[in-house]
Amino acid sequence: MLKFIAKRLGISLAILVLGSLLLYVLVINSGDPLQDLRESNDPNRENRIRQRIENMGLDMPWYERYWDWLTGASRCLVGQCDLGTAINGQSVNALVATAAASTLRLVVLASLLAIVIGVILGIITAIRQYSGFDYGVTLFAFIAFSLPVFWLGVLLKHYAAIEFNNWIVDADLSWPVILAVAAVLAFILQAALGGDLKRRLITFAAVALGIVAILTYFDLVTWFRRPAIGIPVYVLGVIGAAVLVIVLTSGFHNQRVRNAVAATAGVALVGYIAVRGFLMTSATIPILLVCFVAAIAVAVAAGQLLGGFSRRQATLASVVTALLASLLAIADLLLSNWSGYLKEQPRPIPTIGSATPNYESTFWMHSLDALTHIVLPTVTLMLISIASYTRYTRASMLDVLNQDYIRTARSKGISERKVITRHALRNSLIPLATIVAFDFAGLIGGAVITETVFGWQGMGNLFRTGLAAVDPAPVMAFYLVTGTAAVTMNMLADIAYAILDPRIAR
Template identity: 70%
Template sequence: MIRYIARRLGISLLILLLGSLLLFVLTINSGDPLEDLRESNAPNRENLINQRISFMGLDRPWYERYFDWLGGASKCLIGACDLGVDRKGQDVGAMVVTAAGSTLRLVVLATVFAIMLGVTLGIVTAIRQYSGFDYAVTFMAFVFFSLPVFWFAVLLKHYAAIEFNNWIVDAAISPPMVLLFAAVLAFILMAALGGDWKRRLITFGAAFVVFAGALFYFDAVTWFRVPSIGLPIFAIAALALAALIVQMTSGLDNKNVRNAVATTTVVGIIAYAVLRGTLMTNPSTLLLFVCLAAAIAVALISGYFWGGFSRRQAMTSSFIWALLASLLALADLALSNWSSYLREQPRPIPTIGSETPNYNSTYWNHFLDSATHLILPTIVLTLISVAAYTRYTRASMLDVLNQDYIRTARSKGISERKVITRHAFRNSMIPLATIVAFDFAGLIGGAVITETVFGWQGMGNMFKVGLAQVDPMPVMAFFLVTGTAAVVMNMIADLAYAVLDPRITR
């Protein structure tokens, strides 16, 4: 396995080297970097031209400039990157840190959401093959996959930002709209769960009553302007989440997994009840990460001691609960500060930028400001990517479900839940490992249009500006980050192959 990884790493580095050489040559020959100054009427034009020549090294051969960049970039291996300066003399390394942080914040969220939603829909549509729900999801997947990014982004700007900001002033839902929303949500849930017509009607009726009642309640208490989950609802949701995770992973009859998740749940609820006040009044990023690490540690310890013969499964189930419950707690803390944020930002969903300039407020208001700036570009990237994940997951899952060992498992009387979660799901993930790797690297390099539409100063914007100005240093920095991301993600995909399929050893 080590030889296999070393060989793949060597090939990847060679490809990066050849790719960087080609990109450098293409960039410096794409135009005249002094064109704007040659046409300038500034009295100090000659000084500006000489200064830019000095910054960009235009008085030296191209291969010297390339090897200077290569030497500085190679220092990244020892943590001392030197990516040169742009045509204004600004340090490109500092620009990359800022731009990469902005882009990664967007890309990581979009990738995680796309994987979660796409894989879930792919599994459900494979199980419900040729049903109405399958056809509807397939149709929507092709629609989102075919949408031009810039057009979709503009639509979101209008309907999800401008119209929402107009609505949130009163945040009122008329009774006909409540009934319409409830009916649509109930219909989607009914289609996803399936069953005979009697079961479908019962599902639709129960879901319609629940959704309508919740929307009427939210409208009556103006929940959309003063939202909160609160400790009682958090506890109820945490218990329901624990029951769902146990049922989906091992079944309620497995007392080892059940006890491990139950212990993690009880400890988590008590800990959140104790710490909620502190997290509301004296929050910090470090404190939130410490709480997350503590939750994960409790989950793993609980799974280890309660697991018995199901130790691995108990630790995995407890770990999943800890992550999801932590996200639920974070949502509760953020929503509890939403009304305060609305008083400072009456139009909360922005259409441009990654943060509000010169905005001074509380920790949670800054958190909400960053989160609201992420909403629109994340939705764009997620829905564009989720289409591919849905289709690949469905195809892979159907291929696995038709294998002989799946029929053998069913013939032995194993429950359908165990057949899907234990036997089919893991094997269907092997092809997706490659898709995830390429998609993550592709989103970093392909977010140029999204960043342009939403005014994000990320890697895509740095690449676009560098290319337009015939400035190779920002372009090469973009290539270094995206190329390294592609190599790393493909290496992770190779390791995932070995984990998912033990037959892969070299």
Template identity: 55%
Template structure:
């Protein structure tokens, strides 16, 4: 395996080297960076031209300029000084790249994680319920999202997800007619997802419509939209549902040891809801990471205690996941509670431009809300586009795997459908999906150029675009360097995941 990884690293290095050479040549050949200065009437024109010529080495052949850039980059991975060059204005590209990479990777990483979780889940459900009404609806929506022009979808999100929402939140009201319509729409969707006989579908739709109507009416009457809160009750219900659901999917409710282990983790989390309250009043990143580590340790201990000899590994894994979900719910409760104060500082909470609010003065949780609302629209856009591909590939891979001989053999041995799907079909179906994840991450960074332009983000997209417009190779090459390294790292992680999913690959 180590030999295979080293070989892949060598090949990836050669590909990156050749790609950087081609990118540099295309950039410097796309125009003249001094064109605007030749037509300028500025009295200092000649001095400016001479300065830019010296800074960008315009009096040298392009291959000499490329070698100068390459030796500067080599200092970043070996002995020497890391030098990514200067842009046309004399600013160090390294400092620009640091801020831009953090902004873009924050956006792309979150969008990728959400797309994987939602897309794979939807793909599995549609594969299990092939040719159902739910499958047809999801197929239509995925092709719609996949074919949407990014810039047009971004404009729609800004209009309905930001401008109109900001107008509504100033005086949030949901009439009885609107509540009924929302309840009916959600009822139709949920009964289609859950399926079953017509009687079961009608019961599901009726209960959903009544519940949604009652909840929306209650929230509007008490002013919940501007001063929301979850509370220990909602946190407990969601956490218990997650514990029971994870156990049912991955271990089966008949495995009492695993069920008791996840429920014990939820119980400890409910105690921690009050115990860590003072620490979460005004925390920092170090405190949150420490609490996360404690959560995982306690969850693993619960799984170890309850699991016994036969189920210990499963119990520890599911308890750890349940503990993380419980911790996220507690943090979500704090963030939701801070919404009222956030609206007092920022009356129009969803921004359409920029990655943060200049001169924002709020506490820790209000700052989290500010960063989150700035991240919301571009993340939703990139996630919707990626969900389409993930769900279709997952569906196709699951259908192909479920028709294999080993799956039929597993069914003939009397294994439950849950075991057949989770432990046999799904694991083998993940192998081609892993390849898509590796390529999609790097592709999202490239696609973020348009998204960041529409939403006014100061990220890698702007760095690439401004460098290309100015025929300035240093920012363009910095963008290529991050994107290329991301592609190499993600492909290497995919290779390691292959070995984990299919032990035959390790040989």
């Protein structure tokens, strides 16, 4: 495996260097970096031209300029990057520090959400092949995949930002809206669960009535302006998450896994109840990281100590339970601060920018501000990626489900849950390891357009302004960050592929 990783690392570095050389040559030959000064009537024009030639090294051969950039970029390996200066004299290092954080935050979040949602939808559509739910998701996938990024972004800005901001002032839900939402969600859920006509009708009626009751309650208490999960709902949520994890992994018959998950859930409940008040007032990123690491450590300890012969499965189930409990805790803390955020930001969903300028408030208010700014561009990128993951997962899952070993497992009387989760799912995810890497690179390219639509000062803006000014330094910085991220994802995909199928590393 080490030889395989070293080989992939060497190939990745070679691709980055060759790609940087090609891009550098293309940029410096795309126009004249002195054009704006040549057309200027400034009496100091000749002096300014001379200064720009000196600052950009235009009096040097192109290969010497490229070597200077490559030498400075190579120092990033030891934490001493020197990416030069932009055409206006700004340090590219400082520009990248801000821009890279914005773009990678956007792309990574969109990728994670797209993977989770797309894989789940793909598995369900494969299990419900040729059902109404399968056809509906397929239709959605083709529509989402064909949507232009800029057009989808403009639609979201209007309906998910402007219209939502108008609605949140009163947050009223009319009866037609409640009934329509309940009918649509109930129809989707009954299609996903399947069964005969009687079971579908019962599912539809139960889900519709439940959603109508919930939305009516939310409307009466103006929950959308003063939302909160609260301790009682958090307790129910963690218990439900633990039950779901047990059902999807070992089932309730495996006492050791059940005990490990129950212990993890119990510690999560007690711990969160104990520190909730402190986190509401004094939370910081380091404190939250410490809490998260502690939750994972407890989960691993519970799995190892209580798992017995199922130690590996118990540890995995406990870690997933701890992760879900942590996400519920974060959601509770954020929602508890939503009403206060609305007082400071009456129109909470912005249409432009990655943060509110000069906004000073508490940690949770700043967190909500960052989330509300990132939600629309994330959804824009995520919807397009979900379509790809759904189709690839469905095709891969169907291929695996038709294999002989799956029919053998079923003929032995193994439950359908175990056939899907233990035998089919792992093998169906092998092709997706490669798709994730390509999609990540595609999302970076789409982020350039998305950042333009939503006014983000990210790597896309750095690339666009550098290219327009025929300034190679910002463009090469864009390549260094995004290209390294894309190549790294491809390398990790190859390693994940080798882990899932060890024959590849031989």
